[in-house]
Amino acid sequence: MRVALLVTHIRAEEKLIIEAFNNRDISPDIILDRELNFEISSGPGQPAPSGSAWREYDMVFERCVSTSRGMYALAILNSWGIRTFNTYETAAICGDKLRTSIALTRHGIPQPHTRVAFTPDSAMQAIEDVEYPAVLKPVTGSWGRLLARVHNRDSAEAILEHRQTLGDYNHHIYYVQEYVDKPGRDIRAFVVGDRTIAAIYRESNHWITNTARGGLATNCPVTQNLDDICVRAARAVGGGILAIDLLEDAGGNYVVNEINHTMEFRNSSQPTGVNIAQAVIDYVIEQARVTA
Amino acid sequence: MTNQTPPCPECDAEVEIPADAMENELVACPDCGVELEIMSLDPVGLELAPEIEEDWGE
Numbered sequence A: 001m002r003v004a005l006l007v008t009h010i011r012a013e014e015k016l017i018i019e020a021f022n023n024r025d026i027s028p029d030i031i032l033d034r035e036l037n038f039e040i041s042s043g044p045g046q047p048a049p050s051g052s053a054w055r056e057y058d059m060v061f062e063r064c065v066s067t068s069r070g071m072y073a074l075a076i077l078n079s080w081g082i083r084t085f086n087t088y089e090t091a092a093i094c095g096d097k098l099r100t101s102i103a104l105t106r107h108g109i110p111q112p113h114t115r116v117a118f119t120p121d122s123a124m125q126a127i128e129d130v131e132y133p134a135v136l137k138p139v140t141g142s143w144g145r146l147l148a149r150v151h152n153r154d155s156a157e158a159i160l161e162h163r164q165t166l167g168d169y170n171h172h173i174y175y176v177q178e179y180v181d182k183p184g185r186d187i188r189a190f191v192v193g194d195r196t197i198a199a200i201y202r203e204s205n206h207w208i209t210n211t212a213r214g215g216l217a218t219n220c221p222v223t224q225n226l227d228d229i230c231v232r233a234a235r236a237v238g239g240g241i242l243a244i245d246l247l248e249d250a251g252g253n254y255v256v257n258e259i260n261h262t263m264e265f266r267n268s269s270q271p272t273g274v275n276i277a278q279a280v281i282d283y284v285i286e287q288a289r290v291t292a
Numbered sequence B: 001m002t003n004q005t006p007p008c009p010e011c012d013a014e015v016e017i018p019a020d021a022m023e024n025e026l027v028a029c030p031d032c033g034v035e036l037e038i039m040s041l042d043p044v045g046l047e048l049a050p051e052i053e054e055d056w057g058e
């Protein structure tokens, strides 16, 4: 089986993925997104930076830390009929919090009350509608960047004014959420195909509990209930290899916060005792075989 | 890897290259913490890793 691993650079996760492929006697060609130069209309016969034609690959596994490079590469490869993990469709939905919210809604999956508005004035109204404290997020972006919790009208005005001065139009899409009064932690669950293979709690004294922000990871047992909502959420965005981030509300119910399509997992195998990279790679190999 | 490893381009500290290092792998400078990219292995070449961009993440 010929596999291309598309990366921005090699991090701990990519090393684990390469090792997991090697364990199955597959040695992926590593392709750097900085070297991509596609001719859009001449199809998969053209050479990849590795020298092989794209069509020779049974799959392209996308692990770019650059979300936009990864997404457009998937768009092109899928348009040529090349199997990728994840698919462009899934990446495009997960890369956009608003599109994720729409997909979750369509599939009846619980999520925080969310509004969207396009100007500071209407965003102020949206914040007052969800009530304080409210959470303001960029629709694209990760690692908790530019997330804000607003407690009153004064701080809302200051933050909206600041966002409006940021040049990028992305920051003028005001995605406003109710603050979920969670118990000092969130949950990250790893879904591979139709199965939740592991989950962690991420605990922190800060309201942003991401491990990217230094949250502590401990094992979270995968109950039937948790598996059910995670698998449904994964299907809602097109399925694949996904990290579902959930919050527990004041009543102890799960709400899906967001879904990541190029997940980080280096700190999650140790607390859960699950070899996440191997589970992922065994799944993609099997998928490539059954539909070959 | 017995080669002489070049120092951190930012602070001159000695950077340890893991035995299983790969090309294009990121390593952190133990002294200044800057992220470095291993550009080549034989001999080892280090460069500052590219700055994080706004769309980077999961």
Ligand SMILES: Nc1ncnc2c1ncn2[C@@H]1O[C@H](COP(=O)(O)OP(=O)(O)OP(=O)(O)O)[C@@H](O)[C@H]1O
Pocket (backbone or CB within 6 Å): A112, A135, A137, A141, A142, A143, A144, A145, A147, A177, A178, A179, A180, A181, A182, A185, A186, A207, A208, A209, A210, A212, A245, A247, A257, A258, A260, B057, B058
């Ligand atoms: N509506 C909310 N109510 C309470 N806490 C929230 C809410 N939204 C986000 N958080 C907290 O902030 C953290 C980061 O939020 P979110 O995942 O939306 O940001 P992100 O930048 O996409 O992060 P990443 O993609 O790295 O997971 C969550 O893990 C959670 O702890």
Ligand SMILES: [Zn+2]
Pocket (backbone or CB within 6 Å): B008, B009, B010, B011, B012, B013, B029, B030, B031, B032, B033, B034
């Ligand atoms: Zn240094």
